[in-house]
Amino acid sequence: MKNLFWTLLACIPVLVFLSSPWGVAVLKFAGVKPLPDRRAADDGEYLDGEMLVAKCKRAVRAVVRDPSTIKWNGQKVWGKDGKAHAALDFTALNGLGGPVRETWLFTFDADGEFTSILTPKGEQLDTE
Known part of the structure; x- marks a missing residue:
């Protein structure tokens, strides 16, 4: 249970990075098309x-x-x-x-x- 908690906690900064402009650029460079912003x-x-x-x-x-x-x-x-x-x-x-x-x-x-x-x-x- 502790490992699951720390794994989920470690995913938060990764998700924040991937939603930033730098993260979107990394995703585009990797060939992944990010989801569009609904707004x-x-x-x-x-x-x-x-x-x-x-x-x-x-x-x-x-x-x-x-x-x-x-x-x-x-x-x-x-x-x-x-x-x-x-x-x-x-x-x-x-x-x-x-x-x-x-x-x-x-x-x-x-x-x-x-x-x-x-x-x-x-x-x-x-x-x-």
């Missing part, structure tokens, strides 16, 4: 940001004239009002020889499907 689910942050960015990059590659010239400058994923939003900043050749830097905004529903894709010119791209 963040209301803001759409429960969606996997890396998956959303990968979807956004595929959409950009499908539209850009020469996908081999794309250089990714930055990305951001956030949640608000039950939806996830992503912004991708990239540079690509425009077909006339010069590079063009653009930031596209993406909106996802709770299932991770595109709701809208907005380009800097105000174009609303087809989400198919």
Whole structure:
């Protein structure tokens, strides 16, 4: 009975560490996906940001004239009002020889499907 008590007592700091940002980083490095924070689910942050960015990059590659010239400058994923939003900043050749830097905004529903894709010119791209 004493051993069980000390074992349970020793598990408390481990659980506290694994729930901290450092512990979450260790779990991600080990390939374990930690459970989402329930409070963040209301803001759409429960969606996997890396998956959303990968979807956004595929959409950009499908539209850009020469996908081999794309250089990714930055990305951001956030949640608000039950939806996830992503912004991708990239540079690509425009077909006339010069590079063009653009930031596209993406909106996802709770299932991770595109709701809208907005380009800097105000174009609303087809989400198919």
